[in-house]
Amino acid sequence: MSLLHVVILAPFLAAIIVPFLYKLARPVHTGWFVLILPILLFVYLIQYLPEVSGGQTIIKEQPWIPSLGINFTVYVDGLGLLFALLITGIGALVVLYSIYYLSKKTEALHNFYVYLLLFMGAMLGVVLSDNLIVLYTFWELTSLSSFFLIAYWYHREKSLYGALKSMLITVFGGFAMLAGVVLLFAMGGTFSIRELIGQADMLASHTLFIPAMLLILLGAFTKSAQFPFHIWLPDAMEAPTPVSAYLHSATMVKAGIYLVARLSPVFAGQAEWFWLVSGFGILTLFWGSFNAVKQTDLKAILAFSTVSQLGMIMSLLGLGSASVHFGYATEAQAYTVATLAAIFHLINHATFKGSLFMVVGIVDHETGTRDIRRLGGLMTVMPITFTIAIIGSLSMAGLPPFNGFLSKEMFFTAVLNARELGLFNMQTWGALFPFVAWIGSVFTFVYSMILLFKPFTGQYKPEQLDKTPHEAPLGMLISPVILVSLVIIFGFFPNLLSYTILEPAMASILPGLLEPGQQFLVHIAFWHGWTTELFMTIGVIVLGSLLYLSLKKWQGIYDLFPHRLSFNHLYDQGLISMERLSARVTNAHMTGSIRDYLIYILAFFIIVLGSAIFLLEGYAFQFEDSGAIAAHEVILAVVMVIAAIAVAVTESRLTAIIAAGVVGYAVALFFVIFRAPDLALTQLVIETVSVALFLLCFYHLPKLKLKPKKTGFKVTNFIISLGVGTIITLIALSAHSTRLFAPISEYFVEASYDEAGGKNMVNVILVDFRGYDTMFEILVLGIASLGVYALIKLRLNRRENYENQ
């Protein structure tokens, strides 16, 4: 265990302590205690920055299940550290914000912070683990904590719906990813990402390579809300706004991005990877931004905006993967810029989107609504919030001088360069990329403007609001102000990031391009001259403004798309029909009749054991060494069989009991014949006691007939019984004929006197060699007797109570 392991586990430990703090210190908002942790972690992690910037990686190993190749290995490189800093940094700001957002009087804060800490730990685990199984475990934990956080206001039906939807979709993807991980293990023989990257060439020629890729992408796409799995993200907005800002914008939804980036060294360079990642990415970019425009809920706009931005990052990662074909030469730089843009935009998105979510949270908190049709003219009421919103949404729209502009320009460069790519049929299809990207950016501009102007400008409508709005408390403004400051700082000084984190993160995604000791050289500049990219941006602004102003005229096109064909409808219908189907299947075989269940079990028993005997050729019987049969033994056997059958066919209760007793005494006689005196004695006594017991009980049950009504002979039952009997006979014969191992009884013969001082081996085994068994056996007996006692006596007490009443 190293300190890095502690970093991952600390939030989990804190999650255990938080409820107690909540109970003990009710007057203090629990958030203040929680806040300490992400700050500490952030400060601790940032110390690794110089080392990682210098191209170092840190590995700390902790064996977990070494026999299966599963080790809790913490691996810190540029990419992991970047995410870890985002998680702890944004986490600290979000916790601070939540202290003012969630009232300590009315909210179940202990639950909220437990889930939030669970998420933080799980997310850190995802980005810092080297082992894919460990990563998967944490991955599912993030889905789980996200479920809890979305359903935090669990009395609202929409919260539950959103929580369930996100859970179903992300866990479905998670399972697919697990299958992909297992396939990777089957090919490479290791779960370690580093070791898999080391054998990337070998993996690529494997037949399982493409299935593994598809399954892992399914996991990444569902988590990062890529088209068509994006439908869960808008519904996840039912979570409290700090959660939306943290999980569903800055961190968790980027886990898919992380996974694609992390496994890029394994898959990059394949045409399938390139097309799937960039294709779905760019489709998501367009679809998200297009749908964001029609939303009327501020958070829904942000949700679709997040979907669209995630698509953009995803497509950039796809485009960047083409660069491995070139080596770090001049032509490759044309494509590595895509990877660079992806990482850079990842950071930028966290800053501006985080601040915008917090702005929306403030608006919601202060006015009581997020509906843009009811909001308006808040500019004068909330000047600081408005300022934050300006910076955030202009950055999102891709306008200078904010960081969004820089990454948007780089995005355009990347898609323009993609046209030139002489690979993967890009000559024919490449022109689509800049076009779709540009259209998507236009819509991005439009919804950014909606977000900015609809609530803050226009007519102030206080009569439509539930509360009298006023500026948010200072504490609530701290976090968004910090984030928009970062928007501006990264906008003016992007190279602050270049050397420290962008270069090492790129090195993690594209390790193959570098000679040992070499580093990516990144320099981001504002002004490149009058390039195509700049003209594209100007075009975005012009067309975007026109579309925004004429919004009412063309909004009708959204109604053209029939609801029946939407993915949401598909999901809802699919869920309903699956529930129906499973109910039907369950009702068909879960009849509530124990007889049916027994028939399933016995049929399974017959089929599996029968075919096992047949397939393993266990029927090679040999009878040479069987003992001789004496006449009295045959008679005894016949008596026993007749008695047993009599139990089954008789209709008299007494006859059945006596016949069962005969079987028991015959067994005792067999024990005598088979040289088992202890057994014979025990069986005799037990049989006597049981028969007495039976008669005693039946004496009290005069009406209890053996056959309540004439049921007749059951053919099914008979066939199954016959099958069971045959299988048992076969097993007995087969076990007798095949001795795989020498019997261990020699040991007891030799040791029972010398080691245990007893001459009766059976007794010595019972009380000494296998004393444990005997101890638990008598315990079971004791429990059975208590059960009998309770069944009869408890009722007695109850009757007495009735009588007393």
Next chain:
Amino acid sequence: MRINDVILQTTAKVISFIILTFGIYIFFAGHHIPGGGFIGGLITTSALVLLYVAFDMETMNKVIPIDFKKMTALGLLIAVSTGLGALLFDQPFLTHTFGYFDLPILGEAELATAVLFDIGVFLTVTGVAVTIILTIGEDEKWK
């Protein structure tokens, strides 16, 4: 109702003590010849049940004022504590030992800790069996 009460009771008095003696003998002999806690316990049970059948419940409760559920618990306790005893000598749980001792009157005899464990088994089996039978038998008055 019971016609043969006198005969039954008289024979039961004699026979049950023969059975009891036999049961205890079988229990102690169990280490070397067939017998042991299980069989001894069951034989003792049958002796007790015979007494309960011959005499009525109230009389028997006066003669043998034993709660057989507690007997079960005592047996389990003995069995577990003989196992724990081994821990005191730094041995694994339930390790048994034996030795030869010169006892007065009986002469040299073998004493094994396994017999202590078997006493636990004996008491538990007796307690369980008698509890079950008595519980079911007692229920008749609620018919």
Next chain:
Amino acid sequence: MEVMMSIVVGILFAVATYLILSKSILRILLGTVIISHGAHLLILTMGGLKTGAPPLLGQEAPAYTDPLPQALILTAIVIAFGVTALVFVLAYRSYQELGTDDMEQLRGNDNE
């Protein structure tokens, strides 16, 4: 000998299964009793029959019957007694409370 016993055990199991599959709780109980007899004989048969003297060292015999199956069965007999008693009382009590011993009438149909 083993062959004969194997067949006998098979018949015991078949009869017991038939009883267990019937509706009457009493027949089910008798089925469990017989199935445990069958299981005990099965274990003994699989261990080999009459391969030597009873497992008592006092006998000074050259070979002894395998003591391990016997120890297992001894445990099983006593457990079977406990189980039988418990099922028995269950049957008895359910009949008293519910007035039926028909498993089809006792089935839980909550979701229908």
